[in-house]
Amino acid sequence: MLAGNWKMNKTPSEAQLFANTLVNALAGFNSFDIYIAPVFVALDRVREVVSSSNIKLAAQNMYYEDSGAFTGEVSPKMLKELGVQAVIIGHSERRRIFGETDELINKKIKKALAEGLTPIFCIGETLEERQKGLTFCVLEKQVREGLYGLNTDDVKKVVIAYEPVWAIGTGVVATPEQAQEAHEFVRALLAKIYDEEVAQSVTILYGGSVTPENFFGLFVKPDIDGALVGGASLKESFVELAKIMASVLG
Numbered sequence: 001m002l003a004g005n006w007k008m009n010k011t012p013s014e015a016q017l018f019a020n021t022l023v024n025a026l027a028g029f030n031s032f033d034i035y036i037a038p039v040f041v042a043l044d045r046v047r048e049v050v051s052s053s054n055i056k057l058a059a060q061n062m063y064y065e066d067s068g069a070f071t072g073e074v075s076p077k078m079l080k081e082l083g084v085q086a087v088i089i090g091h092s093e094r095r096r097i098f099g100e101t102d103e104l105i106n107k108k109i110k111k112a113l114a115e116g117l118t119p120i121f122c123i124g125e126t127l128e129e130r131q132k133g134l135t136f137c138v139l140e141k142q143v144r145e146g147l148y149g150l151n152t153d154d155v156k157k158v159v160i161a162y163e164p165v166w167a168i169g170t171g172v173v174a175t176p177e178q179a180q181e182a183h184e185f186v187r188a189l190l191a192k193i194y195d196e197e198v199a200q201s202v203t204i205l206y207g208g209s210v211t212p213e214n215f216f217g218l219f220v221k222p223d224i225d226g227a228l229v230g231g232a233s234l235k236e237s238f239v240e241l242a243k244i245m246a247s248v249l250g
């Protein structure tokens, strides 16, 4: 999977225009899933552009209730009506800036699954945690609490995005070895909590300063199944990333 997280960028008309560029440039890439996640207010216009293409629509967040007194929130039912098929949950910016906890993230993941949306569940350690040797500890807590209560069938539908916080938007990418080590750890953890079949079937993306210059080395690693891309998804470089994936997949 190649997923572009546009974050709080592009107005609805800019998003529509860029989606149109992507539809043309990415036609024919069918060996992996391509998602773009525009801001909520651009989803409807982007849907019109991508609806008969190979590009799927993701949202950047959601709340776990259907409707009600939750000012400023958006429900999965609303997203589904706009053609959304996946939703990013627990992005480090949501955790850090908006105070999202593992418990809240768990509720959102469960609700997304109940509504048939694919959760793109983000995990990752801060620089301080890495420097203190806590990376695996942090990842284990986030995975265990984020996936708490999910059965084997459900967990297979979750996409996990390993996004070291120190690599997001910083230009400092994890080395392929660092990323592979974390992905391998997460997969082994899934095998421990569930079983080997689950561990092998869960898609694990890498995210954090992915560019066409560094992506090949990451994507060829055995446990890296694709990327969640921020900055480089806002430009033509997203197409370059798709080309790299296609060349590796053959």
Ligand code: PEP
Binding pocket: 005, 007, 163, 167, 168, 169, 170, 171, 207, 208, 209, 210, 228, 229, 230, 231, 232
């Ligand atoms: C992200 O926002 O998920 C991300 C990985 O951002 P960037 O690629 O800009 O580091």
